[in-house]
Amino acid sequence: MSTLFLAHPEPDGTLAKSALEALSATIQLAASLETPFCVGLVGENPGPAANSIAGCGAARILTVSGAQFSQARYATDAAAAEALCRATAATLVTTPATSRWNRVLPGVAHRLGGHADSHVTGLTVAAGQPSISRWFYRQRMEAVFTRSTRPWLLALEGGIAPVAAVSNRQAQVTAPIENITLTLPATRTQVTGFEAPASDQQTIRPDADLLFVTGAGWTKKQADGKVKAAEAGALILDFLRLSRSSLGSTKSLVDLGGEGQSVLPFLSHLNQIGQTGSTPRHAKGLATCCHGEEPHTVGWRFIGERRAISMDANCGWARGKADILYVADAFAVMAEVNALLAT
Numbered sequence: 001m002s003t004l005f006l007a008h009p010e011p012d013g014t015l016a017k018s019a020l021e022a023l024s025a026t027i028q029l030a031a032s033l034e035t036p037f038c039v040g041l042v043g044e045n046p047g048p049a050a051n052s053i054a055g056c057g058a059a060r061i062l063t064v065s066g067a068q069f070s071q072a073r074y075a076t077d078a079a080a081a082e083a084l085c086r087a088t089a090a091t092l093v094t095t096p097a098t099s100r101w102n103r104v105l106p107g108v109a110h111r112l113g114g115h116a117d118s119h120v121t122g123l124t125v126a127a128g129q130p131s132i133s134r135w136f137y138r139q140r141m142e143a144v145f146t147r148s149t150r151p152w153l154l155a156l157e158g159g160i161a162p163v164a165a166v167s168n169r170q171a172q173v174t175a176p177i178e179n180i181t182l183t184l185p186a187t188r189t190q191v192t193g194f195e196a197p198a199s200d201q202q203t204i205r206p207d208a209d210l211l212f213v214t215g216a217g218w219t220k221k222q223a224d225g226k227v228k229a230a231e232a233g234a235l236i237l238d239f240l241r242l243s244r245s246s247l248g249s250t251k252s253l254v255d256l257g258g259e260g261q262s263v264l265p266f267l268s269h270l271n272q273i274g275q276t277g278s279t280p281r282h283a284k285g286l287a288t289c290c291h292g293e294e295p296h297t298v299g300w301r302f303i304g305e306r307r308a309i310s311m312d313a314n315c316g317w318a319r320g321k322a323d324i325l326y327v328a329d330a331f332a333v334m335a336e337v338n339a340l341l342a343t
């Protein structure tokens with residue numbers, strides 16, 4: 001059994017946190033299997049990234065380099081991954097679950113006659129056989145399973161292993177870096193650039209310590225009989241800017257737009273947390289103007305510490321869903337919190 005860890009450097013030439021986490025999971029896997037592992041890096045100039053992990057304990061470090069590999073493109077990424085798998089005769093292949101690898105892994109597995117699994121959240125070894133953990137049915141059921149097909153390509157989710165402490169391994173013998181030259185197929189896709197929203201427009205931040213959830217109450221009539229959606233939007237955006245938290249929402253609130261009611265324009269279904277939304281993993285969560293119904297709170301199963309602000313002392317949060325419920329007007333509380341954060 002031989003294992004290959006595949007990664008690509010970020011535009012600044014470094015390896016992302018998710019890549020270093022997947023590397024440490026691979027190191028642990030190879031140690032449990034008592035087999036060597038190799039590293040394969042794909043990018044325009046993966047040399048510095050390869051050097052940065054040269055002491056990770058890999059038996060071989062291989063690179064595929066060149067301008068064609070600077071950006072994600074199916075044809076070139078799949079060709080590079082296939083060549084690295086063949087060059088190392090890998091039976092197990094691990095990658096961080098970046099959009100770049102998630103896109104090509106099934107195709108590479110097909111070319112190699114193997115099998116790919118995505119969203120892997122755990123790797124274990126029993127009696128010399130590797131198994132993976134993976135969630136199904138919107139993270140309601142977790143399965144631990146193995147496959148006999150090889151090569152077995154695994155896209156590892158972020159946060160399932162600590163960042164590889166490669167700096168502590170500098171004293172070990174470092175692996176030489178081998179560059180593989182490819183004859184590429186003709187490519188039709190030209191990558192002309194990369195567009196990302198400004199960081200303050202991006203409200204979903206998986207790395208944030210806090211998940212801030214907005215509920216439909218923000219756009220409902222308040223005690224004075226008025227709807228204050230604009231004020232709500234300003235309070236929420238101020239809080240996100242000051243706290244750098246990640247923005248989640250209830251289904252009711254993101255659905256309101258379709259019903260022609262007052263909406264918060266920066267919310268989309270991507271923000272929805274719950275049974276039919278996402279199940280993020282943040283250390284803390286704060287729900288505001290939200291009732292805390294089961295289809296929503298089921299999405300909080302991985303949130304460590306839960307607090308909620310609701311006018312309703314009898315809401316779902318009060319019935320065992322939150323650690324602390326503040327029965328209060330979220331408009332007043334968040335205005336005060338923002339003022340404190342600003343100072």
Ligand SMILES: Cc1cc2nc3c(=O)[nH]c(=O)nc-3n(C[C@H](O)[C@H](O)[C@H](O)COP(=O)(O)OP(=O)(O)OC[C@H]3O[C@@H](n4cnc5c(N)ncnc54)[C@H](O)[C@@H]3O)c2cc1C
Nearest residue numbers: 215216217250251252274275276277289291295296311330
């Ligand atoms: C099959 C199915 C799947 C579903 N999937 C999801 C899902 O994935 N995610 C999800 O979120 N929901 C889901 N739902 C819907 C869910 O059951 C609830 O209807 C929804 O979560 C309620 O949203 P809410 O709490 O924002 O709104 P509401 O129930 O309207 O609650 C609003 C709350 O705001 C409070 N409030 C109002 N003004 C203030 C104020 N000034 N200060 C403080 N509090 C205030 C009110 O007291 C109230 O408790 C699903 C439902 C079904 C049937």
